[in-house]
Amino acid sequence: MQRKSLAQVECSIARTLDQLGDAWSLMVLRDAFLGVRRFQDFERRLTVAPSTLTRRLEALVDQGFLSKQRYEDRPPRDEYALTPKGLDLLPLFLALAVFGNRWLAPDGAPMECVDPKTGRKLEPAVIDRRTGRELGPGDVALRAGPGASPELKHALREPVVLGAQAGLECAS
């Protein structure tokens, strides 16, 4: 059966995963962040089937993560570049990289983040922009937002703390 669509679910996480939660979309975008723009370069670097790559690129262009631009007319050649929407995925990739370096690199991080100007190592972390405090499990709760339906507002009449089991063993 077709994968169930999450686009209508009233949750920003679900909607984002609906667009990106498949095997290859995020890998394609990762390479796009690294500067890859041409079909064959994606194909070679990812060792992905060209049919799959065609479908993924098309979907990513439709969804507005990439733009397809002709950069040469004769012969016709196109390239795929990140749009502002695509560039806005940077925090997601930093989170993926930090996690992978911490948990999935037993022999040391294969790559690390550095400041492009100074070359100093960077440690990406998520904070609250207003207070500057780092956000860990137990520090963030979700509540209904301005776009919430009446049902969601009711379901979330009490904010839900994310990862609360860390501190509160049992809410009894």
Add this chain to the structure above:
Amino acid sequence: MQRKSLAQVECSIARTLDQLGDAWSLMVLRDAFLGVRRFQDFERRLTVAPSTLTRRLEALVDQGFLSKQRYEDRPPRDEYALTPKGLDLLPLFLALAVFGNRWLAPDGAPMECVDPKTGRKLEPAVIDRRTGRELGPGDVALRAGPGASPELKHALREPVVLGAQAGLECAS
């Protein structure tokens, strides 16, 4: 054919996606962050096929994101709780939520992040822990890390700036 394994790719992003880059894993973990622990609650909230849910839960336990614990012997009942590894995915979910709220919620954010103690709204952002500076496209480069193979070290002898097309239209 079977989905291609990314576990051996020398990239922390690829390895993380290898474990989580399928249709349901992240949705299951999202619900786990919201406090869901039981099979039927996952099933009801996600409206996912039970066979799929069984496979996903099993995989997530094997990978160490969730732990399966018997909380009652008669009748035997199990629950799934986030492990430290699972809890460490919080930045990833915050990034997904921020992105979805910005780009996929035309009628306003369905949910928003708040401080559980004060109730004030939070704006998660990614910064460098040392300098506190926010990291956007062009502010981060990747270079080979301590665990990099000789080939990767060679391929990354120059750091690659992430999302560089924002500033440098053409490196020519």
Add this chain to the structure above:
DNA sequence: AGTGGTCACTTGCATCATGCTAGTCGCCGA
């Protein structure tokens, strides 16, 4: 003119994960 090469795909077929429905097994309460 013809031959070969590159790039960006498309086509066809096999397989695997997922969706759906239905059934199972242990246990409890009436």
Add this chain to the structure above:
DNA sequence: TCGGCGACTAGCATGATGCAAGTGACCACT
């Protein structure tokens, strides 16, 4: 003993993906 709940398992249909091969536009060389 009967029904019900919780947590699954089983069987079948389908769409996404993998792989191999082919196509069409263009250029470079002979």
